[in-house]
Amino acid sequence: MTRRRKFSDTGVEALKPKAARYTSPDPELRGHYVRVMPSGAKSFVAVARDPNGKQVWATIGAADKMGIEKARSLAREAIERIRQGLPPVEKKVAPVTFKDVSDGYLKRHVVAKGLLSENEIRRCLDVYVNPRWSDREFVSIRRGDVAALLDKIEDENGARQADAVLAIVRGACNWFAARNDDYVSPIVRGMRRTVPKDRARERILTDEEIRTVWQHAGASGSFGAMVRLALATAQRREKLMTMRWDDVSVDGVWRVPSDEREKGTGGDLKLSDLALEILRGQSRMGTNPYVFAGRGVGHFNGISKTKAAFDKRAKIAPWVVHDLRRTARSLMSRAGVRPDIAERVMGHVIAGVEGIYDRHAYRDEKGEALARLGALLDTIIKNDANVVPIWKAAQ
Numbered sequence: 001m002t003r004r005r006k007f008s009d010t011g012v013e014a015l016k017p018k019a020a021r022y023t024s025p026d027p028e029l030r031g032h033y034v035r036v037m038p039s040g041a042k043s044f045v046a047v048a049r050d051p052n053g054k055q056v057w058a059t060i061g062a063a064d065k066m067g068i069e070k071a072r073s074l075a076r077e078a079i080e081r082i083r084q085g086l087p088p089v090e091k092k093v094a095p096v097t098f099k100d101v102s103d104g105y106l107k108r109h110v111v112a113k114g115l116l117s118e119n120e121i122r123r124c125l126d127v128y129v130n131p132r133w134s135d136r137e138f139v140s141i142r143r144g145d146v147a148a149l150l151d152k153i154e155d156e157n158g159a160r161q162a163d164a165v166l167a168i169v170r171g172a173c174n175w176f177a178a179r180n181d182d183y184v185s186p187i188v189r190g191m192r193r194t195v196p197k198d199r200a201r202e203r204i205l206t207d208e209e210i211r212t213v214w215q216h217a218g219a220s221g222s223f224g225a226m227v228r229l230a231l232a233t234a235q236r237r238e239k240l241m242t243m244r245w246d247d248v249s250v251d252g253v254w255r256v257p258s259d260e261r262e263k264g265t266g267g268d269l270k271l272s273d274l275a276l277e278i279l280r281g282q283s284r285m286g287t288n289p290y291v292f293a294g295r296g297v298g299h300f301n302g303i304s305k306t307k308a309a310f311d312k313r314a315k316i317a318p319w320v321v322h323d324l325r326r327t328a329r330s331l332m333s334r335a336g337v338r339p340d341i342a343e344r345v346m347g348h349v350i351a352g353v354e355g356i357y358d359r360h361a362y363r364d365e366k367g368e369a370l371a372r373l374g375a376l377l378d379t380i381i382k383n384d385a386n387v388v389p390i391w392k393a394a395q
Contacts, residue, residue: 009067015042026068032075034063044071048082058088098133098141098172105172119238121168123301128153128165138176143186150193157304159193160320166191204327207380209316214381216314222292223306225278227324232275232374234328234346237321241299243291245284252276253363256347269345270367272374328373335372341365 007026015024017040026032035045042063049055058078060071078088102125110118132149133141146169154162166187173185205213210231217224226240233240239256248254254269271279285293292300303321311318325346332342343350345366350358 007068012042012063012068026072026075029072029075031079032060032072035059044068044075046075046078046082046088048079050082051085056082056088058082095137096139098136098138099130101138101176102130102172105175109171109175120164124165124168127304128157128161129169139183141186143188146186146191150191154193157308161304162193166193202326203317203319203323204330205316205319205323209319210327210377210380211383212314212316216310220306220310220313222282222300223303223310225282226292226300227310227321228278229275230321230324231328231331231377232272232278233269233370234325234332234342234373235269236325236347237303241290241292241301241303244289245291246289248279248291267344267347267361267366268363269370270363272370274374274378275370331376332369332373335369335376337369337372338365341369345369 007028012034015034015036017036017038019038021035021037023033023035023045026034031046031048033045033047035043044060044063044066046058046060047055060066060074060078063071066074081090082088106118106122106125109115110121115121129149133145146166149169150162150166153165170185170187173187177183177185213227214231217227220227226237229235229240229243230237233254235256242257243254247257248271252271254271256267256269258267279291282291288294288297290299294300307321329342329346332345333339337345340350341362344362
């Protein structure tokens with residue numbers, strides 16, 4: 001009786017290269033071979049005939065990357081698949097990652113529908129979500145993962161920011177669910193960190209708080225300058241962050257750029273002396289086009305972390321940057337600015353027939369409003385005893 005020859009890893013290693021490529025059969029598995037190249041490189045291969053009688057060769061893998069036992073196991077699978085008329089190796093589809101889904105959500109929902117919050121959605125994804133989930137398989141993200149993400153954001157950036165991120169993640173999950181039969185979103189009721197009715201803000205800074213914020217803003221770089229300019233112009237944070245040098249004319253008029261998707265902006269604003277003084281305090285950074293320059297040719301960003309550090313120095317009641325816009329609007333009323341003019345300064349759409357038919361630019365009137373606002377701010381900052389405190393003026 002003839003003993004069956006064994007074929008081990010040592011035997012594979014002992015195979016020597018020849019002038020031409022050759023294959024050495026595995027005596028323990030019919031259809032399994034070691035292919036030896038003239039260069040000395042070796043690989044495991046399998047061969048079988050498909051249902052049509054066609055001979056199909058399949059490469060199993062490099063011999064220096066796997067042992068003979070693993071090669072035999074993979075070869076058996078490959079041979080069986082070939083005999084069934086299937087590809088030798090089952091093609092594995094790359095898992096859909098969170099980044100894949102969020103990119104699709106941005107392209108086909110956010111951008112396609114022209115959402116005004118596009119920039120903020122992108123910022124939240126880049127800052128809070130993608131660093132943790134970018135390469136994560138989307139369907140593997142469970143309820144506990146979402147809760148952990150929101151806990152971290154709430155602890156470091158506040159409950160409102162956590163809810164903003166939750167809304168974005170919910171949107172991406174719902175968008176994906178609408179395209180996949182078996183997917184169930186991990187977002188459920190009760191994950192929000194704030195109560196909606198409590199999120200409506202009425203906060204305006206008192207005169208003492210304005211002085212405190214103004215004082216500390218002087219030593220807070222670009223963020224501090226934006227804080228001051230927010231009070232002096234009543235403009236949105238995004239408009240201040242993206243303010244370009246070319247947007248301000250030599251005669252001190254800031255042409256606030258308008259996106260076609262926006263409902264309205266302040267338009268052309270003749271800046272007050274106080275606002276122009278703030279701008280003159282900013283240095284132009286090489287070829288960077290922005291007044292509040294960031295890295296490279298981008299604008300200043302990272303307000304959340306900067307404000308957190310600012311709040312440790314300027315200890316006042318909790319506030320957000322948008323409160324400055326509300327404060328500036330209240331100061332304009334206190335300074336005697338007509339309500340409709342103050343609304344136009346802020347870029348609010350004027351309702352009714354007036355908003356439809358009155359196409360006057362109100363450039364001079366808005367300039368006068370900002371001049372009054374600047375004068376009142378200057379008085380508050382200097383702590384003039386004759387100024388009426390903002391909380392009394394509101395009574």
